[in-house]
Amino acid sequence: MLRSLTRTAMAARSRMTNAVSAPAAKAYYSTALRSVVVPVGRKTTNMAFNSIRSFSTETTSTDQDANEEKVIGESKKKTFQAETRKLLDIVTHSLYSEKEVFVRELVSNASDALEKLRHSQLTDSKLDSGKPLEIHISVDEAKNTFTIQDFGIGMSEEEAISNLGTIARSGSKAFLENLKEEGNAGTTKDKIIGQFGVGFYSAFMVGSEIKVYTRSAQPGSKGYCWTSDGSGSYEIAEAENVAVGTKIVITLRDDCKDFAKEGTIEKIIKKYSNFVDYPVLLNNKKINAVQPLWTKDKNEITEQDHIQFYRYVAGAWDNPQFKLVYKTDSPLAISSLLYVPQRHMEILGMQREEPGVSLYSRKVMIQAKSKALLPEWLRFVKGVVDCEDLPLNVSRELLQDQSLSKLRQVLTGRIVKWLESESKSDPKAYNAFFEEFGNFIKEGVCTETESNRVNVAKLLRYESSAGASGEVFSLKEYVDRMKEGQENIYYTCVPKRQFAEESPYFEEFKNKGIEVLFLYDTTDEFVVNNLRQVGEHKLVSIDAADIQDKVLETPSTKEKESSETEKLSEEEAKLEAENIADWFRQTLGMQVRKVDVSKRQMSYPAVVTEHDSPAVRKMMAMMSGAAKAGENSMPPTPTSLEINVKHPIIKKVWSVKNQDPEFAKQIAEQIYDNALIAAGVLDDPRSMLKRLNTIMEASLSASATSKTKGTVMESKKIEVVEGEKV
Structure with a gap:
């Protein structure tokens, strides 16, 4: 066997x-x-x-x-010109910021070669590579090589010498110029990527030796091998077994061995060249499976297409809540596909959101998650912007002039209009968006230029006294509902709705039916301070002093004159009110700037005005270091006090000031602290606990005495103001 x-x-x-x-x-x-x-x-x-x-x-x-390709002819050694050698050194060592971009440049060149062949075949059917229009890349860790091959237009010997032996001569640019002269550029101009003729030389950043096998698609063409180590010369010779197109074999430097790893190259292709027009195969596996949806008509893109593309560009697993397909030819040729996600990473104090829109030019990535493409407040937007006519620099990493600023301006305006349109088409969905992303919009109002600020403000939403809890309105809706003759838009900054409705400042507005916006976030105060007005209407806080508005000058129907005022003449009442205000001023001392008789219609004894807001005080404390643990808070800034001389507490403290000055002083200080609490600017209420205990003790003692002797506060021997019922 x-x-x-x-x-x-x-x-x-x-x-x-x-x-x-x-x-x-x-x-x-x-x-x-x-x-x-x-x-x-x-x-x-x-x-x-x-x-x-x-x-x-x-x-x-x-x-x-x-x-395999084999050199069969005599090698012709040629030397780069002195200027070319200098440029080659610059390209190799200084032009590109990252070595990995050589993959992008070579894939772009291969794509251009395939596009040239495709276009040329429209007029010359004899041109054919005999292979599919694909880009093949292979890496070999054992041999430490990177190989890229296309079956495109290829090169003759003269073209190889001209295109490869001369830096900054772009065969693609010359091809487009010829088409333009013939009036036959068509859509090909949008698909050709190369412009500067330096992309090929990026291979010398990673390669110690580069071999280029090329053969023109013209029938009967011979194959050639171009070889150089980048030191200043190259060789070219006839070769056999060369396929139509171009094959580049790079022997990698020792410090660039990572580029012989399949995983490394796959990531680079997906980062820079995932959307080129032709299939890119890495070791016989197709890499660029995602379609450049922004090049399609919006009616051709399905909902599932949007979901898959959004998840790809955003690196997310949710579905987008808003999507925008935006194309324009003026002032720049722009094709974009933008999305708003369901959630953002900054919620609950997580890390700051990174910019989410990448800049492309002719489907090749120029800047990943570009920080300059959109203003920072729009960092929650995800997607792709492709601008065909951007004046890029030679490395295609930067722009040569102010076009990016123009592009940023156009995109920002369009996104604002997009969100405004969404708010009108589906208010419920937009309100849910604003609840999640409202702080970004508010940041935009604070940081945008004055001309853009008004448009961004259209996206704001707030609760108001005209609606129920949880119901929000735009500033335009507020303006449309304003009372006849009303001059200002009124708001109040409070932590929650209950505080607003119980505020002494709100009472008069409620009685007169004047709508007030309720602003709950600390950032809202900075928003209104930056916005200042909407159209001709100023934004005014209801706790501002000396508010000038015709609708507030009209007496309320609920307003009634007290019995004391009826008995006193107007001059006497005014004099007494001024005396009360003067006594408060002297009693409170440096705590207040001034004390005035309030013109507000309110049921509270006093309010403070001209005070720093809680948000401002918090910021000042942080800047001064007073907010650190273990340190005292910022000392209160003196405010203006407005007293309601018709209120029973004011009348009674005025009555006891002579009989018990110390007790009256404690009451006056407590009235002032209560007003600070109502305004939300008393940092630490513990400072008044001792005084409160003293006042309660006196009140309880007076109450016990009144039960035994039948008189009010007899233990303090306080006279009751005439007309008061006890």
Whole structure:
């Protein structure tokens, strides 16, 4: 049996040797393997198998070698010109910020070559590479090589010398210029990427030697091999077995071995070249599977397409809540696809959101998650912007002039209009968006230029006294509902609605039916301070002093004169009010700037005005370092106090000031602190606990005495103001 197997193996070798072609040998190899599968010892069988396989390997290797490109002509050595050598050194060491961009540049060149062939075939059917319009990339860690091949237009010897031997000569640019002269550019101009003729030389950043095999698509063209180590010269020679198109083989430097790893190259392709027009295969696996949806008509894009593309560009798993397909030819040629996600990363104090829109030019990425493309407040927007006519610099990483500023301005205005349109088409969905992303919009109002600020303000939404809790309105809706003759838009900054409705400042507005916006976030105060007005209407806080508005000058129907005022003449009442205000001023001292008789219609004894807001005080404390743990808070800034001389507490403290000055002083201080609390500017209420205990003790003592003796506060011997009922 062993002899039989040996004879079979030898016969297989003989027939494979005499086979007219490698495929025929391989076919017989398979037949031979099947013929020796017999139930004999494993060792014997393996010997036969190995004999056949070893020859098959030799034959396959020989077949592969036969198909490899080989130099057959005399090598012509040429030297780069002195200026070219300098430029080559700049390209190799200084032009590009990252070495990985050589993949982007070579893929872009390959895409251009395929596009040139495709376009040329429209007028010359004889042009053909015989291969699909694809870009093939292979890496070999063992050989430390990176290879890229296209089956495009290819080059003749003259073209190789001209295009590869001269830096800054762009074959793609020359191709477009010829098409333009012929009036036949069509859509090809939008698909050609190369402009400067330096992209190929980026390969010298990572390669110690570069070989270029190329053959023109013109019938009967010969193949050539161009070789250089980037030191200042190159060689070119005729070669055989060269496919139509261009194949670049890079022997990588020792410090660039990562570019021989499949995983590394796949990431780079997906980062920069995922949307080129032609398939990119890496080690026979297609990489660029995502379509550049922004190039399609919006009616051709399905909802599922949007979801998949959004998840790709945003690196997310949710679905977008808003989407925008925006294209324009003026003032710049822009194609964009933008999304608003469901949530953002800054919620609950998580890390700051990174910009989410990448800048492309002709489907090749220029800036990933560009910080300059949109203002920072729009960092929650995700997507892609492709601008075909951006004046890029040579490295295609930066812009040469102010076009990015113009692009930023156009995009910002369009996004604001987009969100405004969404708010009108589906108010409920937009209000849910604003609840999640409102702080970004408020940041935009605070940071945008004055001309843009008004438009961004249209996106704001607030609760108001005209609606129920949770119901929000735009500033335009407020203006449309304003009372006839009302001059200002009124607001109040409070932590929650209950505080607003119980505020002494709100009371008069409520009685007169004047709508007030309720602003709950600390950032809202900075928003209104930056916005200042909407159209002709100023934004005014209801706790502002000396509010000038005709609607507030009209007496309320609920307003009634007290019995004391009826008995006193107007002059006497005014004099007494001024005396009360003067006593408060002297009693409170440096705590207040001034004390005035309030003109507000309110049921509270006093309010403060001209005070720093809680948000401002908090910021000042942080800036001064007073907000650090273990340190006292900022000392209260003196405010203006407005007293309601008609209020019973004011009348009674005025009555007791002579009988018990110390007790009256404590009451006056407590009235002032209560007003600070109502305004939300008393940092630490613990400071008044001792005083409150004293006042309560006196009140309880007076109450006990009144029960035993039948008089009010007899223990303090306080006279009751005439007219007061006890």
